[in-house]
Amino acid sequence: MDPYKDLKALLTKNRASLTKPRQKVFDLLMGQSPQTMQVLVKRAEGKVDRATVYRTLELFERLGIVNRLNIGWKYKYELSDIFLEHHHHFYCSNCGKSYDLPANPMLETMVDSVAAKEGFSPRGHQLEIYGHCPNCR
Amino acid sequence: MDPYKDLKALLTKNRASLTKPRQKVFDLLMGQSPQTMQVLVKRAEGKVDRATVYRTLELFERLGIVNRLNIGWKYKYELSDIFLEHHHHFYCSNCGKSYDLPANPMLETMVDSVAAKEGFSPRGHQLEIYGHCPNCR
């Protein structure tokens, strides 16, 4: 089966094509924790130009393929809920590591209702919890 | 009464002093919506050097005096819950405006318990909801 099926579909729907560079950037994100732009640019070195990495992530974000997260001291990118199970993040302010937290149906509902109650139409959200991880208490 | 009391206490506790430049940066944040680094640097112009603004915000973040938020396409800084009522943010992906959402006791509790259930010790969190605002539906 084609692992790029959903990606391709999303791109096509927006009159964009799944090119070699875009596939490469997608691969860099696959099965990885959130990564900074700098890391992505570095890892793409030789394969994909810096400007293209920037342009690709901008496109991916616009199409909802990736999410940009504020983790610790830098922006990080991670594949969105389409490719990854929706989840939240815990950031340990002692050791600096970040962890995935599973989504909680009850919580997800409440988040939406909090926004709806104020007259907004929520499409999604990012939740970032910080404190100490089990290793650092 | 000294409006800098809590700030001073926090700094002292960490063997740092409440200097003129730090007070100025704090003032820039007071009673304002989240601001980008660029805006803060500009507003500090003439009073506090660029490098000092950067160093101050890094310190303030480390000490939990400010929070760095991922709002729309930029980082923004705002005073943390110690100085401002705890709240969340809604970002309208149509008009780009961001709004404050009041804290919801039920939600706050659930957020903490989700982290605790996984063995983490939560100290705080940031919740960013996005979608359409009332004006943009």
Next chain:
DNA sequence: ACCAAATTGCGACAAATTTGCAAAACAAAA
């Protein structure tokens, strides 16, 4: 294979952020 449109790499550039270091401000002790 051919064409038209989309995308890329490659500078060159502009903006943002970091750094070293000497001077100034500061806290603590005398």
Next chain:
DNA sequence: TTTTGTTTTGCAAATTTGTCGCAATTTGGT
């Protein structure tokens, strides 16, 4: 208050990060 050692600052330079135009390449469609 003056001295003393430490922290913090401003300045200037260096580095890093992000943007842009454009010619060359790649892509999807005929």
